[in-house]
Structures are given as C-alpha cells and as structure tokens.
Amino acid sequence: MTDVTTALDPERVLGQAIAVRIRQLRRDQNLTLDRLAKLSGLSKGTVVTLEQGKANPSIGILCRLAAAFSLSVADLLNDHPSTVRLPIERTETRTLWTSAKGSFAQLHSSISGRTMFELWSWAIMPGDVFSADAHSPDTRELISVTQGSPRTHTRRHLICLPTSRWQFLSVVDSEIRGPLRRQRRCPGPFRKTPPLANDRPFATGDPPLYVPPHFAVPDHNTLLDLIGRHPLGILVTHSKGTLDANHIPFELDRSKGDKGVLNCHVARKNRVWEEVANGDEVLVIFRAADAYISPNWYPSKHEFHKQVPTWNYLVVHAHGRITVRDDERYVRRNVAKLTHMHEASQPAPWKMGDAPKDFIDTMVKAIVALEIEITGLVGKSKLSQNKEVRDIQNAGEMLNARGVNGMGEAMLAAAAAKSQ
Structure with missing residues (x-):
C-alpha cells in the first residue's frame, strides 16, 4: 500500500503545481473562472477541478490553457520562464x-x-x-x-x-x-469571402465605407459633434464566426485617446461583454437624420424627367478597440456621466442620489461597462449634393413642410453651401 501511495505522489505534486500556476496566471491576468473557461473552450467545472489540484490535465488541456493565457505550454508549466533564447x-x-x-x-x-x-x-x-x-x-x-x-x-x-x-x-x-x-489561413475549415467592393487604396484610419467625394465629411470635429448630438449607437461585434449588434447610448470623451473614447454599459446578462476580448476591433454606427426623397420634389424632374427616388441620411462609422470594464467605480462614473448629460435639460434633473443607496448598488452590479478607443471615423452626409442647387433646396423645403425638420434643414444648408 505504501508503494502505491509513493508512486502516485509525483502525479499529485504535478497536479498541485499546475493548480497553483493556473491560479497565479488567472489572478495576474484578471480572468474570472467563466472567462478562462470561455477562452480555453473547457467547462467551468473542469477549470475548477484543475485549480483545486484534483486532476492532472492531458496535453490537449494544457495546450488549451496555454492558448487562453497567451503563453507557450513551456511557460504555462514554468513560473520562471527562461530568458535564454536560441533564435x-x-x-x-x-x-x-x-x-x-x-x-x-x-x-x-x-x-x-x-x-x-x-x-x-x-x-x-x-x-x-x-x-x-x-x-x-x-x-x-x-x-x-x-x-x-x-x-x-x-x-x-x-x-x-x-x-x-x-x-x-x-x-x-x-x-x-x-x-x-x-x-493567411490557419488549419481547419474556412469560408472563402468575395473581394471588397470599390477596390482602391485609402488612407490609414479610413475604413471601407463607400463614400463618394461629394458625400464625404472630412472634418473630425464635425463627426464628433454628430455623435454627441445622436449618442444612440449600434455596436457591431464579431465572435465565433457570427456578427452581433447592440443598440446602446454612448458617452463621448474627446479628451482621451488620439481620436476620442466612447463609453457605455450593458446588462450583465447581455453576453456581448463576454464574447469580446480586450483589444478586439469593433464598429459603432451612429445615425442622425434620414428621410425618403421623392423625385417629384426636384424641379428639374418636371423639365427633363430624369430623376429617381432616393433616401438621404447622415451617419458616422466609428471604428475602435474595445475594453471590458467590469469595475464598479468605472461603471458608476459612466452611469453618472450619462445621467448628467441627458438630464441637464430637465427642469429638475434626476441624479443617482435621488434613489436609495441599496437600490443603486443593486442596479450597478447588474451592468458592465465598455470602453472603445476610437481608431477611425468615417462620416457620410448624403444630402443630394450631386443634384442642382434648386433641387436640393426644394427637396429640403418639402421635408420641412412635412415636419421632417432635421433632414430638411440639413439639405437647405447643403444647398446654401453649394451655391457659394
């Protein structure tokens, strides 16, 4: 009996050493058990068992854990990785x-x-x-x-x-x-993708949104102003081969980053914060005014009959890198800023202190903050700028007469700019 126990000791020691290493790495990288399980593709129960030293992982599990921690298997097993390299x-x-x-x-x-x-x-x-x-x-x-x-x-x-x-x-x-x-393709199944439309070079930071020159909005501050006035964005993410979109109000901080930072929060039950990794590229779409334009509103149509219907709009595409901020202090600050921004116009602005503290504490724990550092902004202002001034102006006036004042005023401004 003693011999059997002695023979098993090295395996027990190995299992305990790996358990210590996993706990250390998870703490250093600020990973929850759920997050580690997700990154490694293992069940949460398996991760817990390994952390408790109750099992010795196979080489396949070691490879998955190493990938989850962004380490080689050698560094996963060694808490003092060698600095010696033989390149x-x-x-x-x-x-x-x-x-x-x-x-x-x-x-x-x-x-x-x-x-x-x-x-x-x-x-x-x-x-x-x-x-x-x-x-x-x-x-x-x-x-x-x-x-x-x-x-x-x-x-x-x-x-x-x-x-x-x-x-x-x-x-x-x-x-x-x-x-x-x-x-570049890794081994495994993959799907061929068609070539990008409008195949031409473009400058760094200008993602591939189709924008004819007459619809372009080159001024960075103008784009930030539009985001500030229309803060409800569509956050587009990509995970596990599928796209997802979430409609979220954002708070824009112009003082951070080279091009600004977008802050928001989502319900903890919304899995988007678990499906993205820090540093992932995401897209946020902000839409301002939009409206259908009838060709009958163009005076030139009645002379030449060469006009067709269209839809005008103002949009901004914000590309950036996302960071999950599961931090109560950060969440509170984000909620406070959004509340102050949107309550400012109220006769008696609501503030977080108006509600019971325990109620606010419960609500804050139920949400997770997201921070997006903007890396590229592209705006498109489609206001019929490719038409005659009289056509743009009359279409704008027709929209105002129908109560579509946002797009109507924008088109009138475009007509005035083109006439100069």
Whole structure:
C-alpha cells in the first residue's frame, strides 16, 4: 500500500503545481473562472477541478490553457520562464514576389524563436494580388510600404498601411485585400469571402465605407459633434464566426485617446461583454437624420424627367478597440456621466442620489461597462449634393413642410453651401 501511495505522489505534486500556476496566471491576468473557461473552450467545472489540484490535465488541456493565457505550454508549466533564447536568424534579403506592374514583396530578415519576427518591405500597385501560406499564430511582421496602400483585412478588423510607415501585424487568420490580397489561413475549415467592393487604396484610419467625394465629411470635429448630438449607437461585434449588434447610448470623451473614447454599459446578462476580448476591433454606427426623397420634389424632374427616388441620411462609422470594464467605480462614473448629460435639460434633473443607496448598488452590479478607443471615423452626409442647387433646396423645403425638420434643414444648408 505504501508503494502505491509513493508512486502516485509525483502525479499529485504535478497536479498541485499546475493548480497553483493556473491560479497565479488567472489572478495576474484578471480572468474570472467563466472567462478562462470561455477562452480555453473547457467547462467551468473542469477549470475548477484543475485549480483545486484534483486532476492532472492531458496535453490537449494544457495546450488549451496555454492558448487562453497567451503563453507557450513551456511557460504555462514554468513560473520562471527562461530568458535564454536560441533564435534562428536569417538576414539575407529575398524577393519573394514580383509582378508585371512593378509590385514586389521582399523579406529582409527573420528571427525564429518562441515568437517569429519578420521584416518586410512591400510595393503594391492597384489591382495586384499576393497570396501566401499561413504562418504560425505567434508570427509578428514588421512591414514597410514603399509604394501603394495595401489593405489588411482580418476576420476581426481591417488595418490600413500607408506609404513609408512601419507597423507590426499579428498574423493569426487574416486576408489582405485591396490593391494587395495576401491570404493567411490557419488549419481547419474556412469560408472563402468575395473581394471588397470599390477596390482602391485609402488612407490609414479610413475604413471601407463607400463614400463618394461629394458625400464625404472630412472634418473630425464635425463627426464628433454628430455623435454627441445622436449618442444612440449600434455596436457591431464579431465572435465565433457570427456578427452581433447592440443598440446602446454612448458617452463621448474627446479628451482621451488620439481620436476620442466612447463609453457605455450593458446588462450583465447581455453576453456581448463576454464574447469580446480586450483589444478586439469593433464598429459603432451612429445615425442622425434620414428621410425618403421623392423625385417629384426636384424641379428639374418636371423639365427633363430624369430623376429617381432616393433616401438621404447622415451617419458616422466609428471604428475602435474595445475594453471590458467590469469595475464598479468605472461603471458608476459612466452611469453618472450619462445621467448628467441627458438630464441637464430637465427642469429638475434626476441624479443617482435621488434613489436609495441599496437600490443603486443593486442596479450597478447588474451592468458592465465598455470602453472603445476610437481608431477611425468615417462620416457620410448624403444630402443630394450631386443634384442642382434648386433641387436640393426644394427637396429640403418639402421635408420641412412635412415636419421632417432635421433632414430638411440639413439639405437647405447643403444647398446654401453649394451655391457659394
């Protein structure tokens, strides 16, 4: 009996060591049991059993846990990861692709260790396509664009690379499109996606919303003003191969980040905060006025009969990186700011102190805050600017006569601007 117990001791010791390591990493990365279970694809019961040292994980479970903590299996098992690396370095420049139009992709150097780093330079001509096999999920690419503007489209976000800029790309499962399409696919099932419409280069921070020049809103502050006046946004997220949309009022903080920060909160029972990871790219759509436009409202229609119906609107697309803020102090501050903003016009503004403290405490615990750092803003002001001034003006007046004053006034302003 003693011999059997002795033989089992090493396994028990291993299980306890892994349990300590999991608890340490979960605490360091501020992960709940539910969040770790979700990231690793394991059941919560399995995670609890492992944390309690009651079971020894298989190599498959270790791999899942390592991926959830963004570590190698070696670092997962070692709480003092070795700083010694034996990298493989290649420093001879190689041209891996050229085209008849003058495009090229050159790999200048690569360092392969626990993480692979590659140094590239690209020149991309409109219409050219470059495809390559997938790297491992730990690959990092440093890219210099010497000519052109390639577009890197991943499942979660789109990155634009301007000429003469260096930028790191984390290559996991992406497809580069636009003038350059470079497909990265991890093993496993995948679905082919059609080319992007309006295939042309664009500047960094301008995501691919179709905006003809006469409908563009180039002024950043004008776009922020529109968000401030119309704070109900549609938060679009992507998780597990599906899209989701939530209608949420946002509070805009212009003082934070390079382009501003959007703050909001959702019900704890709303799974959106669990389905996104910190740093995920998201889209928030803000819509202001909109209205149907009849061709009969255009004076030119009655002369030439060459007009058709349309729908005018004002929208802003805010692209950004999301952070989940499951923090009571942050949630209270967010609720207080939103309340102050929307109650300011009331004769006797409501404030959180008007309700019993225990009631407010319960309500605050039932919500989770979200913070979105804006990385790109695109506005579209479709006000019939491609029509004659008299057509724009008369359509605006017809809308005002029908009580659609927001769009009517916007069209009258567009007519006045075009007539100058």
